[in-house]
Structures are given as C-alpha cells and as structure tokens.
Amino acid sequence: MIVILKQDALDTDIAALKASLQAQSLCAQEIILADTRVLGLTGHDDRLSEDMLLCFPCVERIAHTREPYTLAGRGLHPDDSVFEIAGRKIGGGTFAVIAGPCSVESEAQLLSIAREVEAAGAAFLRGGAFKPRTSPYAFPGLGLEGLSLLKAARQETGLPIVTEIMSSEYLDAFAEDVDVIQIGTRNMQNFPLLRAVGSLKKPVLLKRGLSSTLEELLMAAEYVITGGSSQVILCERGIRTFEPGTRSTLDLSAVPILKRKSHLPVVVDPSHATGDWRLVESMALAATAAGCDGLIIEVHNDPKAALCDGSQSITPKGFAQLMDKAQRIRNALFSTPGGMP
Amino acid sequence: MIVILKQDALDTDIAALKASLQAQSLCAQEIILADTRVLGLTGHDDRLSEDMLLCFPCVERIAHTREPYTLAGRGLHPDDSVFEIAGRKIGGGTFAVIAGPCSVESEAQLLSIAREVEAAGAAFLRGGAFKPRTSPYAFPGLGLEGLSLLKAARQETGLPIVTEIMSSEYLDAFAEDVDVIQIGTRNMQNFPLLRAVGSLKKPVLLKRGLSSTLEELLMAAEYVITGGSSQVILCERGIRTFEPGTRSTLDLSAVPILKRKSHLPVVVDPSHATGDWRLVESMALAATAAGCDGLIIEVHNDPKAALCDGSQSITPKGFAQLMDKAQRIRNALFSTPGGMP
Amino acid sequence: MIVILKQDALDTDIAALKASLQAQSLCAQEIILADTRVLGLTGHDDRLSEDMLLCFPCVERIAHTREPYTLAGRGLHPDDSVFEIAGRKIGGGTFAVIAGPCSVESEAQLLSIAREVEAAGAAFLRGGAFKPRTSPYAFPGLGLEGLSLLKAARQETGLPIVTEIMSSEYLDAFAEDVDVIQIGTRNMQNFPLLRAVGSLKKPVLLKRGLSSTLEELLMAAEYVITGGSSQVILCERGIRTFEPGTRSTLDLSAVPILKRKSHLPVVVDPSHATGDWRLVESMALAATAAGCDGLIIEVHNDPKAALCDGSQSITPKGFAQLMDKAQRIRNALFSTPGGMP
C-alpha cells in the first residue's frame, strides 16, 4: 500500500501517522518525489484499514499495490478452473448454456421446456422456485413445491438444476436437491448468505449486483470461497445506468476483465440484463464472441402467459436458433485449443 | 393502467391481447388518438403483469395511472406518521438525531460516545454490532456481544438504540434488545428479511439501496408494512454514481419527494453517503434545511483508531457543533407549527 | 400524448388545463379509468411543451404515444439506409471498418498505419487532427497540418478519411478535405455545430455522448438531418457508469435497439469505450456478433510512443487478427442476404 501525503503536510502529523503504523507492526518507508512525500508500507497490511489512514490530516490519498482478493484471483491460481457438475463441465475451453423458465409454474410447463432446451443443447436447467419480487403483491414463486418440480425435470431430462436461494432458512433443502445454487443480484452482498451457501461446498452461481463493481463481485466470490466452496461461477447480468431503453446495461467488458483477473468461469445472462426478448439473441451472441464460458437464457413455451418476466423470455424455437448461432461463433473463433479468442 | 399500441399494430394481435385481458376479468377500453390506439384498463389490475402485456407484439409501452405502493403512500394516509419510540418522537414536526460509532468496539468506547452525543442533543444511539463488510477479511463487528454493550449504554444514558440486522438468525435477539432495527443498504431488497423484520412489529430504519430508486425504497417499506410493522423510517444515504470524489452521491431531492409521496419519516445519513468526515457537517446542515425529519451521524472519540469507517466519523466536539448549527437552521425555518419549510 | 391526471385533481384545475389546450388548437378527450381520469390529446401536439402540462397542478404525468424523431426513425423510412462514400458502402448488409491512429502525428506514422490497415481490410482511415483533451496542457492535435497529412494518406491508399471537427471555424476545410466528418462525444449536443455540419451535406459520423440516452442520440441525428445531411452514421462508444474497470461501459444493446428504431447505420468504437487495448478485440468481436454495421478501431504502430490514447490502441498485427476473426463471425452469422443475425 502506498500513502500519498499532502504537499502541505505537517511534520508532526506525519510523525503521528508513522507512530500509528509502527504500533500495527507495519514498516513505512518514506520516499521523496520532488515536492511530494509518499510512504510505502510493508508488513501485513491486508487488515490495515484504509479508513484509518484517511483520518490523518496529512494523508492525501491511498494507492493499492495488490488486488484485495486472493482466492478468487489468478495470482495463486493461474489456470482456468473447470468444474464438473453432475457430468457437465463448465469453465476453461467449454461452453455451457443454462436455460429454462423464469419461474417454475407447473409440472407440465417445466417438463415441456426442459425437454426442449435439452434437445437444443442446454447443459443445465434453470427455473425460479423462490422469486425476489420488487412488489410484495407479485407472484413469489412456488417455493419448496418448485424445488420438487425441478427435481422431477432433472429426473426426466438428466439436466442438473440451477435455482436461486433467497434465505438461509432453506439451506438444507438446497443442499439436498440443487446442483448449482444461485445467489441473485440483490443478495450479492448478503454476506451471511454468501458464507452459509459456501459452507455447503456445492457449486454456486454468483450474480453481479446491479451497482456492484467487478472488484466487489470478486470479493463476494472470496466470501463464498472462504465459506467453503471453491466452485463459484461468476455471472454478468447488467448494471444500472441512466439509459431507459433496457432494464439494465449489459456490461460485456466484464467478460475479458473477469477472465483476466480470476480463474473462475464467467457466464452472461442477457435475459435479465436487457429485460426484452427482442434483444436476447443479439446479446447472447455478443457475449459468446466476447469469450464467456456460458450463458443463462430464459425460455418459456408461452411467454404471454408467464407468471413472471415473460417479456424477457424467448420461445424454445428461438432458443434453438440462438444455440445454433452461438455454436457457429464458437466454431469460427474457438476451434483452436485453448479456448479464448 | 394504459396500454399504448404500436402504430402498425395488427388487428389480430390487438384482438388476442383483448381476449387475454378479458380472461383476467379486466375491461379494456379502446381509445383512438389520431394515428395511435391506446387501451385503458379497468378492473383489478394490481396483479396484472406488465411483463405479460409487453409480450404482445402490438404493445408499444405501458403507462401507469397509480403508484404501486398503497400502505407506504400518502393516498390512504394523508397525515405525517409520528412514531413514539421509548419516549422519543420521530416524524411530523419533530427532528430526531441518531448518533454513535460505526462499530461497537468496547464498553468504554461506546459509553463515552453515548454520553457525549446525548449531552449534545442526540435522541437515539446508533452503533454496529453486525457489520456488512465488502471484504471477508475485515472486522465483522462484535455480534451479540455488541448488542449487550448497546443495552448497557442505553441503560446508562436512556437513549434508545438503533442497530443493523443482517440475518434472520438473530431475529429473537433483536426483538428483545433493540429499539429500532436497521435494514442496511445491501439488504434493502432482501425480501425475506424485510418480511421477517416486519413481523416483529417494531420500529424499522430502512436504508435506501445504493442503486435503488425512490419507488423501490417505498416498495421495500411496503414489504415491511405488509410483514406487520407500520413504523418504518426511510433513510437516504447516497446513491452510486460516476463521481469519484465521494463514496456515493447524497441525493437530497429524495427528502422532499419522499415527504410528498409518503407519510413515513425521512432521515438522512451524510456519514455513509459521503464517506468523508470533512463533508459531514455541511451535508447534515443541507439535509436539515431540505426538511428531513432527522439525521444519522457517525461519531467516534478517536476516528484514527476506529475499527471501521473512521474516515467518515466526526468527533464528539464536531458533533456538538453540528447539532448547534442544525438547531439554528430549524429555528430559522421551522418555527411555525407544521414543520415543513 | 396522454395526460394522466392526479386522483385528487380538482375540476376547476382540469377545466383550466382543457382551456389552455383548446387555446393551442388541441383536442383533449377525457377518459375515465376506474378512479383515474386521463386526457388523450389529438391535433398537432409535436410542439406542445410537456413542461407546460406539468405546471398544471392536476397533472400527474405524461405518456408519449410516438417517438420524437421523425427523419432518423424507421417510421417513414422502413428500409436500412446504405451510404456510398468514395466508393465504399456502409449500412444494410455491409460491414465497414474504420481504422487508424488516435492522433495524426507525422506523415511517416500515418502512411505506415494507413497502408497496414488497408491491407488488413479497413474501408476507411481515421485519425485525429483536432483533439478534444480534458487538460489544456495536453497535446491538442496538429490541426490543419493534420488534415493535410490525412489527405496525403488518402491519396496514397485510396481510403476515404474520417476525422473529428470541434469547431465551426474549420467548416470550409472539412467540407473540402474530409470524407466523413466526425462529431465527437463531447459535442453530441453542440446543437449549432450539428446544424452547421449538417449544412455541408456530407456524411457525418455521430458519436453518442457519454451520458446520452439512445433517444437523445437519435434527436442529435435529427438535428444533423434537418440541417441538411441525410447521411448520418450512429456510433456507440460507451457510456459513463460507476464501474472503474473500464474508461466507460460499452453498451452493446444500443446496436439492436438503434437498428430497430432507426434506418441509419450503426458502428461501434471499442477503443474509446474501454480505453484499454487488452479489451479491444473481444469487444470488437462482441459488437460484430451483435449485428453492427461496422467498427472504429484505433491502431498505432508504436502505442508506447503515441502522443495520445496509446493505451487503447492495438498494433497493426493485432488489427489484422481482429479483422480475420470479425470476418469469421460475419461468415458464420450473416451469410444469408439481409445482413442482420
């Protein structure tokens, strides 16, 4: 860590800062750069509070010399992580698509969609049993009954299931029934839930918060990993901006940045990002070309009758077309071993 | 709800939409405006999914005719809510200041600060026992021990205590010990927690999410109220923007807007919004002049030694000066009964 | 236009509003939807000020029934526009890449880069002669001398030239020498410049402002077209968000949205959007897969020695690789006539 001092910093203030650092067993090396003084800190500064430093009136600003995440970063883990989940691979040179309805609504609905997305090449089945809804009056999902229907669909199609947990109350049910536990956008910084889900040692799909930086996403992954699970899949799903034309703004630069900084797989959810079925295919193809490890796509057999988020769902026929085009991009760009464009 | 149809909408599509609406017992009244057709919907459209409508290819956009919150809004509750909490009032013409350290660190620290903020006119004591921290390696708060220390400080000073709950695991402890339960920024859309906390029927301080609209804040309040508690205090604490000069951007327009749309008290937290002690006083005074019902201010006897967020804490002496100035603004603007500027 | 009235609107206020509308020759049709009244307006409401309506205390909000742009929109111009510029096509099923250095620095530099990008398949040469720089102390470009060098490079390679105009002072020089006049991000709402450039009746490359909505971009295009030029190329180049990992956030959803709403060609600039050469290829490929009509790429033979924006420039070799991959995506997705994915 580097502490840049004010140009008019008083010697007495600097001395007080140095004494405080010394009391924390940190070594502060003073460097004079023309008219500015800076302190380079060595020692165990991981737990050093940047806040504490900013309280000293002689401090102008702080510059970090290292990323704050260790387990999610590439430093100690230079190779891509590849997870094998119920016979399906995700990460590295593979390309895994997760598809299914926004909400689980009924056995007939779910089975029908599951069969169709499986036929089109999906590797995982998604479907919401517990739904975060902005309004307390909106359909909250079928809950545990939804989990049962997902299990039945897995039984039928062989697709491992991905579904969102909203509360640690249902940890046991998710531990038993779910293949990949999703942490949703609104819970990306629900730290007790991150730790609790991590403790299950199961694969976790971690969605970026609506206003989270990529560093915060990686720190949330660090929570899950320190909680116990090393199998974290990162998901870009759009950030909140001023543009009203889409529900959120899909930030595809996240794909190459996360791939460079982290060994974890990165998937993209164009359905929730855009909130508009007319944009899903083009954004899915863009994400594929950007080098993501997979996609999450909402598919509904009858979007107009969907109990939730119908406007962002494509039909099974549209999904099959999307898969075909994504595969063509994969073939065009990634046929050589190694995977990245 | 008003449905604006595309200018090139096909009659068959419009007929399909009307049939779907009729099947949901809604009446769609067609209105022709020059070259555009719109449908005005009547009947119980509260549960009608806007998503569903947007799936119909003939639909251009939707316009709402009512706010989606009922219990948090002023429509059915035109007068300001005033809550009496352990002998202190908040809301209406009153002005209540909540002050204390970011984290509870020790008995000596907390008691000392509590006595000083009480002497300077604070009405409530704040202090974090469970702390949401971006890094899993940062100080997470003292937990239940922190609650005990807060109780001791209440015993000593008479100040009711405000502290954040992060998980429903501790509902019982909060129900018994805490006067005002805080829902933090990161949990504003943790819907199970909102409902669970609401069920305790205790006062709740609800902080705006970093990227939440004011409508979403009011919908979160609606969750708490439908959960069981009608005593919700809304808190503006800054939103995330592109400006790097402050940790977040304090949105003071939220004060008059929330006061107009809702009967609930509105308080402002300039400490977390700015993240910079040098800005706390001026933003606290600005919030006071804007007509808020109270403030939340972080005060620490030794900011440089604080375990968390020291850089945004002011000293007890700075707090006393702030209170004096805020009172002068109150006297200058709000001497007439009724309270609002 | 639809005017939604407050639920507690007074009859006298509504009467005043109606009288005002009548005075402007607008017909207001009142519609009663359960407990809400709305007014549907017909007549020439194009010049009606929404602001004026919002001054009436009975008005809750306004809903538009039409897009505010006419000439830039698809309504009157359903087919894609295709522009032929000095023998190169842009728009429709074509794919045109504009490449070159950020700044024109010297004849040797420019000619060398121009030859290399031409060999790799670029259709247009870009290069800044007049540079908008945040600091008054930074290199401002070579000015008119830069234009001369661009002309020489066109002479040598046959590539038409694209360069930015910053002031109407140089209109004549641009009219004579430049094939496509670029309006930069910071000037997207410099309305006198938009009109003046439009009056030259030359092709215009219009970059989206850093915080401009897509509707505002289309309204800026409307300014250029009403100014006299119908050949406007829209450019997505990133918007400003809270994410610090990139200079701005490339908003690729802009591509399918602009293509649906407008007949004008849409190109993408991943170099300025990301500000990081390591992200340029993946974002260029993503944009190609999203269906854009072309790209703008900064290429520099010696990025470390560039006088401006070296960190976002790729080398000629990197550019050739990018072009090859983009072409493979085009072949994979767009082999069928018509062009869109």
Added chain:
Amino acid sequence: MIVILKQDALDTDIAALKASLQAQSLCAQEIILADTRVLGLTGHDDRLSEDMLLCFPCVERIAHTREPYTLAGRGLHPDDSVFEIAGRKIGGGTFAVIAGPCSVESEAQLLSIAREVEAAGAAFLRGGAFKPRTSPYAFPGLGLEGLSLLKAARQETGLPIVTEIMSSEYLDAFAEDVDVIQIGTRNMQNFPLLRAVGSLKKPVLLKRGLSSTLEELLMAAEYVITGGSSQVILCERGIRTFEPGTRSTLDLSAVPILKRKSHLPVVVDPSHATGDWRLVESMALAATAAGCDGLIIEVHNDPKAALCDGSQSITPKGFAQLMDKAQRIRNALFSTPGGMP
C-alpha cells in the same frame, strides 16, 4: 506520479520503461515494497502521458501525487476569489442570487420578472436568448433580439445580466452586452468555446456537465483561465443518474469539495437540476446551508405559459419566500466573519 508495477513484471520490460522515461528527462526512483515494485517519478511529469505508461506490459496502475489543475486550484491561490461585477460581489463571504426566466420571451415578460426578482433581493438577472434544446423542433430562443431585451432590463433595474453562449459566432455580441457569460452543461467540454470565451476576459459562469466529475469541471475552468479570464464561477446543476424522480440528481457534496479544492466561487442551480418547481425551494435552502456562494433560480410570472422549462420555474412570489428563508439560514449560520459554516 507513482507507477505501480505488476507483481510478475519482467525485468526486461521494466528496463524498457525506465529507458523511455529517461528519454523524456524523467527520473524514475525504484522502490521495493515487500513483493511489489513501484517507480516514483520526478522531473517535469506534467506533460507525461498516463496512456503511454499503461502501454508497457509491466505497469499495473498509476497513482497521481498532485491535482492536474493549477490555476483553478487552491495551491497557488489559498484565499477565496471575490469578483466584483458591475457593482455586485460574488465569492468569499458574500451570497449572490441570479434569477430570471428560462427563456427571454418578450419585453413585458422580462421587465416584469426582472423588477420582481430585484425587489426580492436578486443580484443578477438571468434569461436565455440562445437555448440548447434536445429537439430541433423546440423553441430555440429569441437570439440577438433576446440580448437586446436583456440589455433593456438591465437598464431598467440595474441588474447585471447572465446569459448562455452556445457558439463562438456570437462572441462579439456577448463581449459587448453581457456581464457574465454562461457556458452551459452541454458545452462544458467544448474546448474551443472555453478558450474563446476566456479570451474575452469577462466573468464566466461555468456549469458542470451532466456526467462530468468535479475534477473535469475544474479542468474546464483551467481552460477558461488559460484562455484569459480569471473570473470563473463554478455551477453545480445536477448529474445524470438512474433515479427517474428528478431530471438529474443535485450533487450538493460538490459545494464543500469545490470550495476546498478551488478558490473560485461556487453557485448552485436547483431549477435545472431537479426540473420540478416543487423541489426548487427545498434544494435552494439545502444548497445555502451547504455553504454555496450563490444560487441560480428560474422565475416565471406565468409558468404555465412559459415557452421553455415552465415546470421548473417558481413564481415571483415563491421566489421572494425562498429568498427570505435563504437569508434566515445565512443569518443563522454565517453571521460570524469568514463565511463558511
């Protein structure tokens, strides 16, 4: 400037970087901090391109040790600037209010409003003659005729006039007729216009861009000052965020930050920031309490008939009430010499 190197930086890359710095007459002092190496640069690094450094693969990031603005900053100019303009003071301990209609519409309108705002205590008259409008079809202002009417109103009331310049085409007219030349939000980074207006050596009111950081605002002021005018008044007028409840989000933290970093006066425009007359008074009072040097307020005698921005204008009666309350805040907080709260 400090260059933080990658932990896995190659010695050959570092040597190349050092050679390049040496070639630019910069001295690079290497510092080793545990497992990280950093370079501290000394010499004339003002013109050093950060971009150039980021092209070297060994560079992780850059930290600045100084602010990039010199003339606008407090470093060389520790005292507040106070400008005397046609007998009115702005800056330092004074408080100057600029008021008037959005657009100049007619002589009768302008004179009537000018007389009323002067009677209520305004120090300057504002009014738009050249109006930046998002739509090419909207009222663009009266142009030079508007300037004539403003002069007539100054003649009548003695109020110096503030009005916006949109194009250097009218420099002569503004030089002769206008007391304070306004650079609008959309032109904050129109660098040729900043320089041209600076060359007139007249007072300039510089509005923050919708998505400009405070550092960019100060750099724009630096342009005006290097252009020739040292009398720059900074104006906070809201930034663009995701919140739809206001036209933009008024960022009042800008007031204490700009006052700390710069000697220039800071005024606040709550009318344009909020776009809603119902919010103008409370935000004006908040800005006053935050310690700004003045306000800009839109006042219209008949907001419903205004040709532009009526919805954000208050009436003369509302303005008089606002002025009375603002004065009460000034008396309550700033009676002691020195001015700041």
